[in-house]
Amino acid sequence: MKAIVDRQKCTVCGVCTDVCPFGAISLKETFIEISDECTLCGMCVDTCEFGALSLPEVGTGPAEDLASYKGVWVFAEWREGTIHQVSYELLSAGRKLADKRGVKLSAVLLGHRLDQSIQEELVSYGADVVYVVDHPELAHFRDEAYSKAVVELIRQKKPEILLAGATSMGRSFIPRVAALVKTGLTADCTELDISEEGLMLQTRPAFGGNIMATIVCPNRRPQMATVRPKVMRPEKMKDHQGRVERMALPEECFKSRVEVLQVIPEQDQTAKLTEADIIVSGGRGLRKSENFSIIEELAQLIKGAVGASRGAVEEGWIAPSHQVGQTGRTVAPTLYMAVGIAGAIQHVVGMQGSKVIVAVNKDPQAPIFDVATYGVVADLFEFMPAFIRKIKQERGESS
Amino acid sequence: MHIAVCIKQVPDTKNVRIDPDTHTLVRQGVESIINPFDLFAVEAALKIKDETQATITVLTMGPPQADEALRDALSRGVDDAVLLSDRAFAGSDTWATSTTLAAAVRKMGDVDVVLCGKQAVDGDTAQVGPEMATFLDMPYATFVKKIEVLDGSALKISRQTDEGVEIWKLPTPCLLTVIKEVGEPRLPSLRHKMRAKKATIPVWGVADLGLAPENVGLSGSFTQVVRVFSPPRRTDRVLIQGPIEEQVEQLFRHLKESKVPGL
Known part of the structure; x- marks a missing residue:
């Protein structure tokens, strides 16, 4: 299957041949031809000003x-x-969608020994209804039990949209929910909107963030998306009223073939990258293992997590759990400091969503400077100690 | 034990870049590679094979040239390979892809463990593994960093979550998606390279999988891309040069003004 050309409308201008990322469109004398290379990405459809492509x-x-x-x-x-x-962020994003549609916003809360205050908190972020399922089998997360419970709720209540955080939990069990209710799912969205017809416009990065794609699910419901943490802004709604509905589900929903043997919380607080608001990352520019202490010192000073490039991890200077990038974690903190990191695309895709990016590198040509909000062209061994001194000094003066 | 490893051929993102003038992907010089996470899955399978009697079959869905990716896997020590290729598969979203891969695993019949990479680096959805497991009615675990075969019928795995590590026990047949920590992929060996070169790789199409054409590819997909565009460039970039002390002052001031936390 490939893109369709309306030869009546096509003027053979050739614009589409240049935009096709896959080189699938060739210009013939009186027409254009689309080869089997076409992946139906839709890039050409967007650029054709004559509406000849679909x-x-x-x-x-x-x-x-x-x-x-x-x-x-x-x-x-x-x-x-x-x-x-992320759940509060999503309630605020969901509130906007619900208001545009003129429908209710509900939160789905699964767990065991759930505290009353949690339900109130969900309401204060805009939930009109909180559906609560409290069951011992939901005390620990397991994909099967969690997905069956959500599927059962969907079947009973029929929502048109379901949003979840693109966290290790959401990205793990939400696909199972989508598969069981037979609907489309868009992963890791960074932007959501809704059309007049009620189609959720789900925008997400693809090809490592090099292109953005807007995706819809026209023929199935609910429309489902996971959304990247820290992208949407949580907004508390004072005096918002909502109700709690406790749901009893058939026992069958809580069965799981998986046995949770042990849950070991991350001891190294500096490795909690996905939740961190500040990350200080080091790369090969640090030259040796001992020098990683520079990164750790600054991170500790400004209460940040410690990140690393693949290079630094491969050198054995730091544990793989600290790796940011394509084969490591994807992060989006408020402040990301890349120290001695050249900025290979594999690293950049894992951190380019950060709000403020600082790069410290002595090579002014380093690709990291293309994504840095503040690019410091300096020898890190001179700059970093001076910067750390400055922060300490400012604090000393102000306290 | 029969292990099926699902792999995907992806463009090497090292070379993927946007043309600053046309704002489109530059395709020249972009080579195809095996998705890095899928290579970890291949390695995880080979590690199980190192310790137990296991047969490994690698499968991929893709155009005819995806054959290269399968031969690469064979050259690293995988036993067999199957290519799922049919024009009808074009335009598959994760639903249609999972449907197709699940049908292939079902056709293979005796699979005990399905291994996938955590996600593919071109689409980054991380959905195909869990969706496949659902279609195959298998329990699954995502983000797996360590696998231990307990006996013929159960696995003990460690999975990395945002909050820490979880240790789970799963009965077979089951599906796992793996991350880097399962082990760096081994290199192809000369012996396996020779074998890979000569191997005949069966190609299964829609009919071979017993699937209806309307359930695969674009027509079997629920999601549709309506717009593709270049991400907005950062326009607020500031380059800080000069003597160290001045750079320190400047950066500190900028960060204060941007109201970043921690300072």
């Missing part, structure tokens, strides 16, 4: 009664007594 329709299957699905749901991620920050 994509074949996605499968409709048996048309579902879409109108019977109503409301926006947010999965409230509960772990050992606390709610993940």
Whole structure:
């Protein structure tokens, strides 16, 4: 299958041949030809000003009664007594979608021995309804039990949209939910909107952040997306009222073939990269293992986590759990400091979502400077101690 | 024990870049590689094979040239390979991809463990593994960093989460998606390279998998891309040069003004 050309409309201008990322469009004398290389990415459709290009329709299957699905749901991620920050972010994002649609916003809360205050907190971020399932089998996360419980709730209540955090929990069990209810799912979104017809426009980075794609799920409900933490802004709604509905589900929902033998919380607080607001990262520019202490010192001073490039991990200077980038963690803190990191694309894809990026590198040509908000061209061994001194000095004066 | 490893051929993102003038992907010089996470899955399978009697079959869905990726896996010591290739598969979203891969695993019949990489680096969805497991009605674990075969019918695994490490026990058949910590991929050996070169790799299409054409590819997909665009460039870049003390002052002031926490 490939993109469709309307030869009546096509002026053979050739613009599309240049934009195709896969080189699948060739210009013939009186027409354009699309080869089997076409991946249906839609890049050409967007650029054709004559509307001559289109994509074949996605499968409709048996048309579902879409109108019977109503409301926006947010999965409230509960772990050992606390709610993940992303859930509040999603409630605020979900609130906007629900208001545009004129429907209710609900939070889905699964767990065991759930505290009343958690439900109130969810309401204060905009939830009209909190569906609560409290069961011993939900005390520890397991994909099977969690997905079966959510699927059962979807079948009973029929929401049109379900959002969850793109966390290790959300990205693990939400695909199972989508597969079981037979609907589309878009992973790791960074932007959400809704069309007049009620289609959720789900925008996400692809190809390591080099392109952005907006995705829809036209024929199935609920429309499901996981959303990257720290992208949406949580907004508390004073005096917002909501109700709690405790749901009893069939015992069958809580069965799982997986046995949780042990849960070991990360002891090294500096390795909690995905939650960190500040990350100081070191790369090969540090030259040897001992020099990593420079990174650790600054991180400790400004209460940040410690990150590393793949190079530094491969040298054995720091544990793999600190690695940021394509084969490590994807992070988006408020402040990311890359010290002695050249900025290979594999590293950049893991951190380019950060709000403020500082790069310290002595090579002014280093690619890290292309993504840095503040690029410091300096020898890190001179700059870093001076910068650490400056922070200490400022604190000394102000305290 | 029969292990199926699912791999994907992806463009080497090392070389993927956006043309600053046209804002489109520059394709010249972009080679295809095996998705790095899938190489970890291959390595995880080979490690199990090092310790127990296991047969490893690697499979991929893709165009005919994905054959190269399978031969690469064979050259590292994998026993067999299957290519899922059919024009009808084009335009697959994760749902359609999982449907197709699950059908292939089902056709193989006696699979005890399915291994996948955590995610593919071109799409980054991390959905195909869990969706496949669902279609195969297998329990699964994601972000696995260590695998231990307990006996013929259960695995003990460690998985890395945002909060720490979890140790789970899963009965077979099951599916695991793995991360880097399972082990750096071994290099191809000369002996296996020779074998890989000569291997006949069966190609399975829609009909071989017993799937209806409307359930695969674009027509079997629920999601649709409606717009593709270049991410907005950072326009607020400041380059700080000059004597160290001045650089320190400047950066400190900028960070204060941006109200970053911690200072």
